[in-house]
Amino acid sequence: MYKDSALEILPKRHWIALGLTCLFLAALLIFIPVQQELQRRTFAYQVPLPEKTQSKPDQPEIIWDMHEIRPGENLAQLFKNRDLSPKSLYLLTQTEHGSALDRLHPGDAIGFQIENDELIAFRLEKSLYESFEFHLVDSKFNSKKIVLEPDTIESFAQGTINTSLFETGMDAGLSNSVIMQLASIFGWDVDFALDIREGDNFSLIYEEKYLDGKKVGDGDILVARFENQGRSYTAVRYADDSGYSQYYTPSGLSMRKAFLRTPVDFTRISSRFNLNRRHPILHKIRAHRGVDYAARTGTPIKAAGDGKVIFAGRKGGYGKVLILQHGSSYTTLYAHLNAFHRTIRRGKKVKQGQIVAYVGSSGLASGPHLHYEFRVNGVHRNPLTVKLPHARPIDESRKKDFMHYAQVMVMRLESHLYGDYFASR
Ligand SMILES: [Zn+2]
Incomplete structure (x- = not known):
C-alpha cells in the first residue's frame, strides 16, 4: 500500500489544529478593520454638527x-x-x-x-x-x-436708593425707559433732584417684551410704590374707556396733580418764598411772595395747570406778567417775562404744560429769572410746598372696576415684598 497523501505528513489531529488556527487568523483579519471602522464612525458621530443643531428641522436655513x-x-x-x-x-x-x-x-x-x-x-x-x-x-x-407678537411677561423689581434713582434703578436691572417712567409717575409727589434721601426705596411690577425667548424691550409699569422720606406713594396703571392709560392712587385719585410743581426748567432757585425778605434792588424789607427760578433768557415757561389767561401785560416792577386762572380758587402768576407765547391773549384757554411765555428780566430784576406765584382763594402760598390738588380722579362709572383691579395689583406687589401671605388670601 502507498501513502501519497500529504495528509500523511502530519498526524490527523495536527491538521485539525492548523485548520482552526487559520480560521482564527482569517476571522481576525476581517474583524479588525470592521472594528476600526466602527470606532471611526463612533468618533465622527460625536463631533458636534453645528448646522444640524442650529437650524429648525422643518425650515432649511436661508441666508439673507x-x-x-x-x-x-x-x-x-x-x-x-x-x-x-x-x-x-x-x-x-x-x-x-x-x-x-x-x-x-x-x-x-x-x-x-x-x-x-x-x-x-x-x-x-x-x-x-x-x-x-x-x-x-x-x-x-x-x-x-x-x-410678530412679542410675549409679554411681568417682572418685579425693587431697590433701595443710596445714590440716585437712576443708579439704583440700573442696579435693580431696570432699563432707562422704565426708570424714566418711574420718575414721571412719582415726579408729581417727589422731586427726584431735591427730595431723594438715602434709604428711599421703590418696588414695581412692569412688563418685559420677548421675541423667540430674547428680550426685545420693556412695556409699561403696571403698579409701583415709592417710599420717600418715610412717606409711601402707590400708583396703579389703568386705561379709561378710550384706551388712554393713566396712573392712579389705589383709592382712584390721579397720580398727576392739577398743577406742575415748577413751570420752568431752571438752573437754580435764586430766591425762595419769604415774607420778610430784603429786596435785592430796593434794599427794603419786602415780602417775597413767590419763588424765583434762575434760567437763561428765552427758556420756555409752561402753564402750571389747565386754565384761562386773565392778564397778559406790564405791571410795574414785575415787568411783563402773565396771570392764569385755574377753576374758581387758584391763580398762578409769571413775572419778569421776556415775551409771551404768540398764542397768548386775555381770555385764552391753556392746557397744563403748554408753553405760555419765555424767561426774561423785564421790570425790576437783577438777572433773567422767572418769578412765580401761586394763590389759593387770593392768598399767596409757597409754590414749593403748597399741597397741590390732584388732577381729575377716576371716572365714577369706572370706579368699582378700578378699585377691584387696584386691590389685586397692590396685593401682587406686596406678595413680592412680604411673601405669599397676601397673594394666597
Ligand atoms: Zn421774585
Whole structure:
C-alpha cells in the first residue's frame, strides 16, 4: 500500500489544529478593520454638527444678505450696487405689499437672496416686530407681511436708593425707559433732584417684551410704590374707556396733580418764598411772595395747570406778567417775562404744560429769572410746598372696576415684598 497523501505528513489531529488556527487568523483579519471602522464612525458621530443643531428641522436655513439703511440711501442705488436689474425692483413694487418699499427710513433693514445674478427673494424689516418678504415664483414676486407678537411677561423689581434713582434703578436691572417712567409717575409727589434721601426705596411690577425667548424691550409699569422720606406713594396703571392709560392712587385719585410743581426748567432757585425778605434792588424789607427760578433768557415757561389767561401785560416792577386762572380758587402768576407765547391773549384757554411765555428780566430784576406765584382763594402760598390738588380722579362709572383691579395689583406687589401671605388670601 502507498501513502501519497500529504495528509500523511502530519498526524490527523495536527491538521485539525492548523485548520482552526487559520480560521482564527482569517476571522481576525476581517474583524479588525470592521472594528476600526466602527470606532471611526463612533468618533465622527460625536463631533458636534453645528448646522444640524442650529437650524429648525422643518425650515432649511436661508441666508439673507442683510443691509441696514443709512440716511440718504435709496433702493434703486442699493439694487444697482448689487448688479440687480431695475426691473426686479419694479416687480417688487407691483406686489400686494409693494408700497411698503416706497418709504425707507434709516435703521430699516433690507435683505437679498441672489442666485445666478438674479434676485430670488427680498426682505424689508421695519422693526423687530414687522417685516415684509417677497419671493420670486414663476418670474413674478409674491409678498407677505410678517407681524410678530412679542410675549409679554411681568417682572418685579425693587431697590433701595443710596445714590440716585437712576443708579439704583440700573442696579435693580431696570432699563432707562422704565426708570424714566418711574420718575414721571412719582415726579408729581417727589422731586427726584431735591427730595431723594438715602434709604428711599421703590418696588414695581412692569412688563418685559420677548421675541423667540430674547428680550426685545420693556412695556409699561403696571403698579409701583415709592417710599420717600418715610412717606409711601402707590400708583396703579389703568386705561379709561378710550384706551388712554393713566396712573392712579389705589383709592382712584390721579397720580398727576392739577398743577406742575415748577413751570420752568431752571438752573437754580435764586430766591425762595419769604415774607420778610430784603429786596435785592430796593434794599427794603419786602415780602417775597413767590419763588424765583434762575434760567437763561428765552427758556420756555409752561402753564402750571389747565386754565384761562386773565392778564397778559406790564405791571410795574414785575415787568411783563402773565396771570392764569385755574377753576374758581387758584391763580398762578409769571413775572419778569421776556415775551409771551404768540398764542397768548386775555381770555385764552391753556392746557397744563403748554408753553405760555419765555424767561426774561423785564421790570425790576437783577438777572433773567422767572418769578412765580401761586394763590389759593387770593392768598399767596409757597409754590414749593403748597399741597397741590390732584388732577381729575377716576371716572365714577369706572370706579368699582378700578378699585377691584387696584386691590389685586397692590396685593401682587406686596406678595413680592412680604411673601405669599397676601397673594394666597
Ligand atoms: Zn421774585
